Amino acid sequence: MPNAPIENVIFDMGNVLMTFNGMRFARIFTDNEADAELLDRALFNRFEWSLLDAGVIGHETMQRVAEAALPERLHANLHECIAHWPEHSEPIPATNALVPRLKEHGLGVYLLSNASTRIDEQLGHCPAYPSMDGRVVSGEERLMKPDPAIYRLLCDRYELDPATCLFVDDNLNNCIGAEVAGMQSFHFAGDPARAAADLERRLAG
CATH class of the missing domain: 1.10.150 (DNA polymerase; domain 1)
Structure with a gap:
Protein backbone atom coordinates (compact mmCIF):
# COMPACT_ATOMS: atom_id res chain seq x y z
CA MET A 1 0.00 0.00 0.00
CA PRO A 2 1.48 3.41 -0.97
CA ASN A 3 2.33 5.96 1.69
CA ALA A 4 -0.11 8.78 2.36
CA PRO A 5 0.83 12.20 0.96
CA ILE A 6 3.12 14.07 3.34
CA GLU A 7 1.51 17.09 4.97
CA ASN A 8 3.85 17.61 7.93
CA VAL A 9 7.60 17.27 8.44
CA ILE A 10 8.89 16.68 11.97
CA PHE A 11 12.56 17.42 12.60
CA ASP A 12 14.95 16.21 15.25
CA MET A 13 17.28 18.97 16.48
CA GLY A 14 20.71 17.51 17.26
CA ASN A 15 22.77 16.93 14.12
CA VAL A 16 19.73 17.64 11.94
CA LEU A 17 19.01 21.32 12.62
CA MET A 18 21.83 22.10 15.09
CA THR A 19 25.22 20.49 15.60
CA PHE A 20 25.85 18.38 18.67
CA ASN A 21 29.39 17.09 19.18
CA SER A 89 25.94 24.37 18.92
CA GLU A 90 25.79 25.69 15.35
CA PRO A 91 22.95 25.75 12.81
CA ILE A 92 23.20 23.19 9.99
CA PRO A 93 22.69 25.42 6.94
CA ALA A 94 21.05 22.96 4.56
CA THR A 95 18.20 21.92 6.83
CA ASN A 96 17.63 25.40 8.18
CA ALA A 97 17.29 26.64 4.60
CA LEU A 98 14.88 23.81 3.77
CA VAL A 99 12.35 24.61 6.51
CA PRO A 100 11.06 27.92 5.05
CA ARG A 101 10.71 26.27 1.64
CA LEU A 102 8.54 23.57 3.17
CA LYS A 103 6.40 26.25 4.80
CA GLU A 104 6.03 28.04 1.46
CA HIS A 105 4.62 24.81 0.01
CA GLY A 106 2.01 24.61 2.77
CA LEU A 107 3.58 21.87 4.86
CA GLY A 108 3.43 21.89 8.63
CA VAL A 109 6.85 21.84 10.28
CA TYR A 110 7.46 20.62 13.84
CA LEU A 111 10.31 19.81 16.22
CA LEU A 112 10.63 16.56 18.18
CA SER A 113 13.85 16.37 20.16
CA ASN A 114 15.47 14.35 22.90
CA ALA A 115 16.90 17.31 24.79
CA SER A 116 16.98 18.83 28.24
CA THR A 117 14.91 21.73 29.53
CA ARG A 118 17.71 24.05 28.36
CA ILE A 119 16.87 23.40 24.71
CA ASP A 120 15.97 27.04 24.09
CA GLU A 121 19.62 27.97 24.60
CA GLN A 122 20.27 26.14 21.32
CA LEU A 123 17.03 27.00 19.55
CA GLY A 124 17.61 30.67 20.29
CA HIS A 125 20.13 30.72 17.43
CA CYS A 126 18.43 28.15 15.17
CA PRO A 127 17.26 30.14 12.12
CA ALA A 128 14.44 27.73 11.24
CA TYR A 129 12.89 27.47 14.68
CA PRO A 130 10.78 30.68 14.71
CA SER A 131 8.84 29.47 11.65
CA MET A 132 7.97 26.07 13.14
CA ASP A 133 4.39 25.20 14.08
CA GLY A 134 5.09 23.43 17.37
CA ARG A 135 7.42 21.24 19.36
CA VAL A 136 7.70 18.34 21.76
CA VAL A 137 10.87 18.06 23.87
CA SER A 138 11.73 14.96 25.91
CA GLY A 139 13.00 16.80 28.97
CA GLU A 140 9.76 18.77 29.19
CA GLU A 141 7.51 15.73 28.71
CA ARG A 142 9.54 13.02 30.48
CA LEU A 143 9.19 10.83 27.41
CA MET A 144 11.97 10.00 24.97
CA LYS A 145 12.38 8.78 21.44
CA PRO A 146 12.18 6.03 20.31
CA ASP A 147 9.18 5.40 22.60
CA PRO A 148 6.17 5.59 20.24
CA ALA A 149 4.31 7.51 22.95
CA ILE A 150 6.30 10.69 22.33
CA TYR A 151 5.48 10.71 18.61
CA ARG A 152 1.81 10.12 19.39
CA LEU A 153 1.92 12.95 21.92
CA LEU A 154 3.06 15.38 19.24
CA CYS A 155 0.34 14.21 16.87
CA ASP A 156 -2.35 14.43 19.54
CA ARG A 157 -1.22 17.86 20.69
CA TYR A 158 -1.26 19.38 17.21
CA GLU A 159 -4.07 17.24 15.76
CA LEU A 160 -1.89 15.58 13.12
CA ASP A 161 -2.56 12.33 11.30
CA PRO A 162 0.62 10.26 11.83
CA ALA A 163 0.31 8.73 8.36
CA THR A 164 0.78 12.16 6.79
CA CYS A 165 3.87 12.99 8.89
CA LEU A 166 7.48 12.48 7.82
CA PHE A 167 9.88 12.26 10.75
CA VAL A 168 13.53 13.22 10.17
CA ASP A 169 16.28 12.04 12.54
CA ASP A 170 19.97 11.13 12.41
CA ASN A 171 19.34 8.16 14.75
CA LEU A 172 17.93 5.13 12.93
CA ASN A 173 16.29 3.75 16.09
CA ASN A 174 14.34 6.99 16.44
CA CYS A 175 13.16 6.65 12.83
CA ILE A 176 11.95 3.12 13.59
CA GLY A 177 10.09 4.42 16.65
CA ALA A 178 8.33 6.95 14.44
CA GLU A 179 7.26 4.20 12.06
CA VAL A 180 5.88 2.14 14.95
CA ALA A 181 3.81 5.22 15.85
CA GLY A 182 2.40 5.28 12.31
CA MET A 183 4.62 7.94 10.74
CA GLN A 184 6.84 7.82 7.71
CA SER A 185 10.53 8.41 8.39
CA PHE A 186 13.72 9.71 6.80
CA HIS A 187 17.11 8.73 8.19
CA PHE A 188 19.26 11.89 8.06
CA ALA A 189 22.65 10.24 7.65
CA GLY A 190 26.03 11.17 6.21
CA ASP A 191 26.91 14.58 4.81
CA PRO A 192 24.22 17.06 5.99
CA ALA A 193 24.00 18.94 2.69
CA ARG A 194 23.54 15.72 0.72
CA ALA A 195 21.05 14.36 3.25
CA ALA A 196 19.01 17.58 3.09
CA ALA A 197 19.02 17.41 -0.72
CA ASP A 198 17.85 13.78 -0.60
CA LEU A 199 15.11 14.76 1.85
CA GLU A 200 13.93 17.59 -0.42
CA ARG A 201 13.84 15.22 -3.40
CA ARG A 202 11.76 12.76 -1.42
CA LEU A 203 9.29 15.48 -0.45
CA ALA A 204 9.09 16.68 -4.05
CA GLY A 205 8.52 13.17 -5.38
Whole structure:
Protein backbone atom coordinates (compact mmCIF):
# COMPACT_ATOMS: atom_id res chain seq x y z
CA MET A 1 0.00 0.00 0.00
CA PRO A 2 1.48 3.41 -0.97
CA ASN A 3 2.33 5.96 1.69
CA ALA A 4 -0.11 8.78 2.36
CA PRO A 5 0.83 12.20 0.96
CA ILE A 6 3.12 14.07 3.34
CA GLU A 7 1.51 17.09 4.97
CA ASN A 8 3.85 17.61 7.93
CA VAL A 9 7.60 17.27 8.44
CA ILE A 10 8.89 16.68 11.97
CA PHE A 11 12.56 17.42 12.60
CA ASP A 12 14.95 16.21 15.25
CA MET A 13 17.28 18.97 16.48
CA GLY A 14 20.71 17.51 17.26
CA ASN A 15 22.77 16.93 14.12
CA VAL A 16 19.73 17.64 11.94
CA LEU A 17 19.01 21.32 12.62
CA MET A 18 21.83 22.10 15.09
CA THR A 19 25.22 20.49 15.60
CA PHE A 20 25.85 18.38 18.67
CA ASN A 21 29.39 17.09 19.18
CA GLY A 22 30.43 16.53 22.78
CA MET A 23 34.12 16.17 21.96
CA ARG A 24 34.14 19.43 20.03
CA PHE A 25 32.46 21.21 22.93
CA ALA A 26 34.92 19.66 25.40
CA ARG A 27 37.89 20.89 23.33
CA ILE A 28 36.60 24.47 23.57
CA PHE A 29 36.75 24.36 27.37
CA THR A 30 40.07 22.54 27.84
CA ASP A 31 43.69 23.14 26.83
CA ASN A 32 44.70 19.74 25.46
CA GLU A 33 43.27 16.64 23.84
CA ALA A 34 43.69 14.38 26.87
CA ASP A 35 41.68 16.71 29.10
CA ALA A 36 39.05 17.15 26.40
CA GLU A 37 38.61 13.38 26.26
CA LEU A 38 38.21 13.24 30.04
CA LEU A 39 35.61 16.01 29.99
CA ASP A 40 33.69 14.47 27.10
CA ARG A 41 33.54 11.07 28.82
CA ALA A 42 32.52 12.58 32.16
CA LEU A 43 29.74 14.75 30.76
CA PHE A 44 28.40 14.11 27.27
CA ASN A 45 29.32 10.42 26.99
CA ARG A 46 27.66 9.18 30.18
CA PHE A 47 24.42 7.28 30.59
CA GLU A 48 23.27 10.04 32.92
CA TRP A 49 23.20 12.48 29.99
CA SER A 50 20.21 10.55 28.63
CA LEU A 51 18.56 10.86 32.05
CA LEU A 52 19.04 14.62 31.80
CA ASP A 53 17.38 14.61 28.37
CA ALA A 54 14.58 12.48 29.80
CA GLY A 55 13.88 15.01 32.54
CA VAL A 56 14.65 12.40 35.22
CA ILE A 57 17.60 14.31 36.69
CA GLY A 58 18.44 18.01 36.71
CA HIS A 59 21.55 19.90 35.66
CA GLU A 60 22.88 20.15 39.22
CA THR A 61 22.81 16.36 39.51
CA MET A 62 24.45 16.00 36.10
CA GLN A 63 27.21 18.33 37.27
CA ARG A 64 27.81 16.33 40.46
CA VAL A 65 27.97 13.07 38.49
CA ALA A 66 30.50 14.57 36.07
CA GLU A 67 32.57 16.07 38.89
CA ALA A 68 32.89 12.64 40.48
CA ALA A 69 34.37 11.31 37.24
CA LEU A 70 36.93 14.09 36.84
CA PRO A 71 40.07 15.21 38.67
CA GLU A 72 39.41 18.33 40.72
CA ARG A 73 41.70 20.39 38.48
CA LEU A 74 39.08 20.05 35.69
CA HIS A 75 36.05 21.02 37.76
CA ALA A 76 36.25 24.68 36.69
CA ASN A 77 36.46 23.57 33.04
CA LEU A 78 33.42 21.37 33.58
CA HIS A 79 31.42 24.22 35.10
CA GLU A 80 32.24 26.49 32.16
CA CYS A 81 31.34 23.76 29.70
CA ILE A 82 28.01 23.04 31.35
CA ALA A 83 27.17 26.73 31.45
CA HIS A 84 28.16 27.63 27.89
CA TRP A 85 28.27 24.62 25.56
CA PRO A 86 24.85 25.43 23.95
CA GLU A 87 26.36 28.65 22.60
CA HIS A 88 28.68 26.52 20.47
CA SER A 89 25.94 24.37 18.92
CA GLU A 90 25.79 25.69 15.35
CA PRO A 91 22.95 25.75 12.81
CA ILE A 92 23.20 23.19 9.99
CA PRO A 93 22.69 25.42 6.94
CA ALA A 94 21.05 22.96 4.56
CA THR A 95 18.20 21.92 6.83
CA ASN A 96 17.63 25.40 8.18
CA ALA A 97 17.29 26.64 4.60
CA LEU A 98 14.88 23.81 3.77
CA VAL A 99 12.35 24.61 6.51
CA PRO A 100 11.06 27.92 5.05
CA ARG A 101 10.71 26.27 1.64
CA LEU A 102 8.54 23.57 3.17
CA LYS A 103 6.40 26.25 4.80
CA GLU A 104 6.03 28.04 1.46
CA HIS A 105 4.62 24.81 0.01
CA GLY A 106 2.01 24.61 2.77
CA LEU A 107 3.58 21.87 4.86
CA GLY A 108 3.43 21.89 8.63
CA VAL A 109 6.85 21.84 10.28
CA TYR A 110 7.46 20.62 13.84
CA LEU A 111 10.31 19.81 16.22
CA LEU A 112 10.63 16.56 18.18
CA SER A 113 13.85 16.37 20.16
CA ASN A 114 15.47 14.35 22.90
CA ALA A 115 16.90 17.31 24.79
CA SER A 116 16.98 18.83 28.24
CA THR A 117 14.91 21.73 29.53
CA ARG A 118 17.71 24.05 28.36
CA ILE A 119 16.87 23.40 24.71
CA ASP A 120 15.97 27.04 24.09
CA GLU A 121 19.62 27.97 24.60
CA GLN A 122 20.27 26.14 21.32
CA LEU A 123 17.03 27.00 19.55
CA GLY A 124 17.61 30.67 20.29
CA HIS A 125 20.13 30.72 17.43
CA CYS A 126 18.43 28.15 15.17
CA PRO A 127 17.26 30.14 12.12
CA ALA A 128 14.44 27.73 11.24
CA TYR A 129 12.89 27.47 14.68
CA PRO A 130 10.78 30.68 14.71
CA SER A 131 8.84 29.47 11.65
CA MET A 132 7.97 26.07 13.14
CA ASP A 133 4.39 25.20 14.08
CA GLY A 134 5.09 23.43 17.37
CA ARG A 135 7.42 21.24 19.36
CA VAL A 136 7.70 18.34 21.76
CA VAL A 137 10.87 18.06 23.87
CA SER A 138 11.73 14.96 25.91
CA GLY A 139 13.00 16.80 28.97
CA GLU A 140 9.76 18.77 29.19
CA GLU A 141 7.51 15.73 28.71
CA ARG A 142 9.54 13.02 30.48
CA LEU A 143 9.19 10.83 27.41
CA MET A 144 11.97 10.00 24.97
CA LYS A 145 12.38 8.78 21.44
CA PRO A 146 12.18 6.03 20.31
CA ASP A 147 9.18 5.40 22.60
CA PRO A 148 6.17 5.59 20.24
CA ALA A 149 4.31 7.51 22.95
CA ILE A 150 6.30 10.69 22.33
CA TYR A 151 5.48 10.71 18.61
CA ARG A 152 1.81 10.12 19.39
CA LEU A 153 1.92 12.95 21.92
CA LEU A 154 3.06 15.38 19.24
CA CYS A 155 0.34 14.21 16.87
CA ASP A 156 -2.35 14.43 19.54
CA ARG A 157 -1.22 17.86 20.69
CA TYR A 158 -1.26 19.38 17.21
CA GLU A 159 -4.07 17.24 15.76
CA LEU A 160 -1.89 15.58 13.12
CA ASP A 161 -2.56 12.33 11.30
CA PRO A 162 0.62 10.26 11.83
CA ALA A 163 0.31 8.73 8.36
CA THR A 164 0.78 12.16 6.79
CA CYS A 165 3.87 12.99 8.89
CA LEU A 166 7.48 12.48 7.82
CA PHE A 167 9.88 12.26 10.75
CA VAL A 168 13.53 13.22 10.17
CA ASP A 169 16.28 12.04 12.54
CA ASP A 170 19.97 11.13 12.41
CA ASN A 171 19.34 8.16 14.75
CA LEU A 172 17.93 5.13 12.93
CA ASN A 173 16.29 3.75 16.09
CA ASN A 174 14.34 6.99 16.44
CA CYS A 175 13.16 6.65 12.83
CA ILE A 176 11.95 3.12 13.59
CA GLY A 177 10.09 4.42 16.65
CA ALA A 178 8.33 6.95 14.44
CA GLU A 179 7.26 4.20 12.06
CA VAL A 180 5.88 2.14 14.95
CA ALA A 181 3.81 5.22 15.85
CA GLY A 182 2.40 5.28 12.31
CA MET A 183 4.62 7.94 10.74
CA GLN A 184 6.84 7.82 7.71
CA SER A 185 10.53 8.41 8.39
CA PHE A 186 13.72 9.71 6.80
CA HIS A 187 17.11 8.73 8.19
CA PHE A 188 19.26 11.89 8.06
CA ALA A 189 22.65 10.24 7.65
CA GLY A 190 26.03 11.17 6.21
CA ASP A 191 26.91 14.58 4.81
CA PRO A 192 24.22 17.06 5.99
CA ALA A 193 24.00 18.94 2.69
CA ARG A 194 23.54 15.72 0.72
CA ALA A 195 21.05 14.36 3.25
CA ALA A 196 19.01 17.58 3.09
CA ALA A 197 19.02 17.41 -0.72
CA ASP A 198 17.85 13.78 -0.60
CA LEU A 199 15.11 14.76 1.85
CA GLU A 200 13.93 17.59 -0.42
CA ARG A 201 13.84 15.22 -3.40
CA ARG A 202 11.76 12.76 -1.42
CA LEU A 203 9.29 15.48 -0.45
CA ALA A 204 9.09 16.68 -4.05
CA GLY A 205 8.52 13.17 -5.38
